[in-house]
Amino acid sequence: MSDYWTTLASLVGMLAFCQTILQLVFPPELRLTVIHFLTRIRHVFSSHIYFDITEIDGVNTNELYNAVQLYLSSSVTLNDAVSSSNNNNTRLSLTRVPNSSSVTFGLSNNDRITDVFNGVTVLWEHVVVQRQVQSFSWRPMPEEKRGFTLQINKRDKTLVLDSYLDYIVGKSEEIRRRNEERLLYTNSRGVSLDSRSHPWDSVRFKHPSTFETLAMDPVKKKRIMEDLREFANGQGFYQKTGRAWKRGYLLYGPPGTGKSSLIAAMANFLGYDIYDLELTEVQNNSELRKLLMKTSSKSLIVIEDIDCSINFTKRGKFKKKSGSYDPDLTNGSGLDEPGSSVTLSGLLNFTDGLWSCCGSERIFVFTTNHIEKLDSALLRSGRMDMHIHMGFCGFQALKILLKNYLRIEEDEIDGDVLKEMEEYVEEAEITPADVSEVLIRNRSDSEKAVREILSVLKERCTLNAADTILVLGVRQT
Template sequence: MAFLLSKLPSLSALLSAYGSLSATIILIRTILCQIIPNPVRDYISSKLSQSLSHYFYPDFTFIIEEHWQAVNNETFRAVEAYLSTRIGPSAGSILIGSNSLDPHNLEQGIPVGCNIIDQFQGMQLEWSLGSIGTNRSFHMERRYFQLTCKKSDQHRIMESYFHHIASTAKTILRGRQNLRIYTYDRRGGRWESAVFKHPATFKTLAMEPERKEEIINNLNSFVRGKDYFQKRGRAWKCGYLLHGPPGTGKSSLVAAIANHLRYNIYDLQLQSVQSDADLRRILTSTTNRSILLVEDIDCSTKASRDRTEIKDDQEEHGEDYQTCRLSPSDPGLTLSGLLNFIDGLWSSCGDERVIIFTTNHKDKLDPALIRPGRMDYDVYMGYCSFTGFKQLAETYLQIKHHRLFAAIEDLLKKVSVTPAEVAQQLMKSDEPQAILESFIEFLEIERN
């Protein structure tokens, strides 16, 4: 040990060597700075930094938040749909739930904190779902997905992987088994949903076959019409006005449209909208490929009513009658705000949207609200025809012909009954003969 210590250089020798090395480095640096141009030095420096970064920090992270600017982030929605099919043993946890006690109806989701491993083109990719805080006043949270990959795979992920996710999610969403219906929680400031299981289809609707086919063709053209709308400079949306007496099947038609398109429904109660700004915020939080439904719009807000009627009412009730004021300082929802939502600039914030208004009194609506160009399709839902009755008889009694049909056809020409009234009569028994006889008695009473 003493021998080894005796061979070590002295402190003065070490300091002298360090000084010589520092001087040499400074000299070389000075020479390089004078010889090598600044752009070349910056390039070398950046490449050296990248190399060291790749060596010491080889991972890269993508962050995908639930909201993007003022609207929902469709990339987040696509990732959520895609990863729900990739949950496996690597996840460590899974979110499950059901709207029934049938064990075969269990649905699975992604819980916050869950980690999912995905494989794509030889790359191993790690996903996790996180959440940023909670607002106690409005019960809001900001969720985000985090994708961790190798830095060397960053370009391939941007060019290929996200395109793969988008196309896969589109197929998943169009073929989803369960639709959802949303209602806006004004106090919580968010949409809340439930599983939508309405059984109505175009096959079961009590409507003239020609009218059904026309609506189906319009819907199919709309879904395929992205390029059509873009070339004509129009937002990718369409509007339906369903009007007619109560019980004529307006809600059933909405359900049939949702089941045909496989679109979720956002049921908006305009009474919960405090102002035009509030309406814009609510609508931009809906998703693409959805139906926005406003039922009984003539009763929902005075902003939709004919202004000539409002003027008469103002003379009786005062000036504040024009808008739905919730407080003296709140201007309320106005007709201008409603029109801007239908076909103004804000109507373009989203794609593949179907807007449906229903009303029992079309004559009470302001003409500006329903003029051509705002509501694309005007659908009158009238009283039950004989064709509609035959459809209901096939649905409820499983019969297409009966000797009593002739008498019923003659009576339906003289009596106005709604499809809802007909359905109620056909549900009284399982015996077709007794049901039809009872229905004839009902029509005779209604005629008299």
């Protein structure tokens, strides 16, 4: 029996060898046919199964080819390739695509690379051959015919077909988003929404804010990150529970506490684009609806200073008897006053109502400096999934800012100074923006910066105490 397998293996080996020789001997026109023929014979006897993923499928670009290319070019795979002894001779090509923020690695022509998925090893080969006589096509074809051949063991066929290819597609999407710079969209007044033109203007968006640089309580930060991660990976959950795949965050707090910085960090974390919706530029609810319908999935739809951009009084009406506010006392269309400004019901129709199901994987973020001014309908539970208070700088946040701007760790600061900082920072009621300002001014001299921060904190505490005494005095008189 073992003789049989040895003979078979040598036969397969010989065929592979012949194939290489023929590749060198035959003219290009004949080469492809002969290689095809030999490959077929080899596949019949082999314990492996092969899948060809060509770059162009008929006349259409094969999405799977692009996905595989991107997947194999990811740095993880590169590391695997370099560390694997089988891949000592693997050649990698380096590319940098337009708008990309990083260099990507690709498999050179006719080179191979192994990959391991769920304990199963597979082999990828990048096959590039000259295209034969140019057949008629509506669009010019590349001179080379490119494709990937995936070699797997026949027994692993189910695993590969069921999950490996899906995994590659998902991973490539992730890499694409990570490599590309974000886009920041904004709307402007007077855009003809009825025309076929896109109603949003976009610019490249490269905000450096990340969760690492964001100064806020680490526990709160972790909770937000987990929530975002769960949302982004939650397609199955939202489908199973019959909910629209969207989430709403309300960020509130005084100016300069990092609301906009948090939005940028969220976009960078998820790799989403941002639609900065300027509500004051939107003339009515139907225009709003058209704008929102033109947003893509995997995006953050942001309305900053929502209390200043929407006229809450135009939404529901107060019930005469109870004096309470009833959000449903509006006409159902959301067009409370045709042709007039946007109303809250118009907005909620999109974040909450039937329209919220148009498009998926979208996050709404509203910000305000005055949460007390917001309509109770917007605040009621279930409307905005998470209310995030961005407050004055706490001790943990202060340490993050010191690290960001001065590149110093906690243990590099004098223990007594650190203690004093901890003592004063809460009472000082200073915003992270004000702390940043002091640190930027003194960034070349970290000792001076630390001293100055401490003196600013003390100064603020004294001022706040004086204010409190003044207010108490006024109240008593």
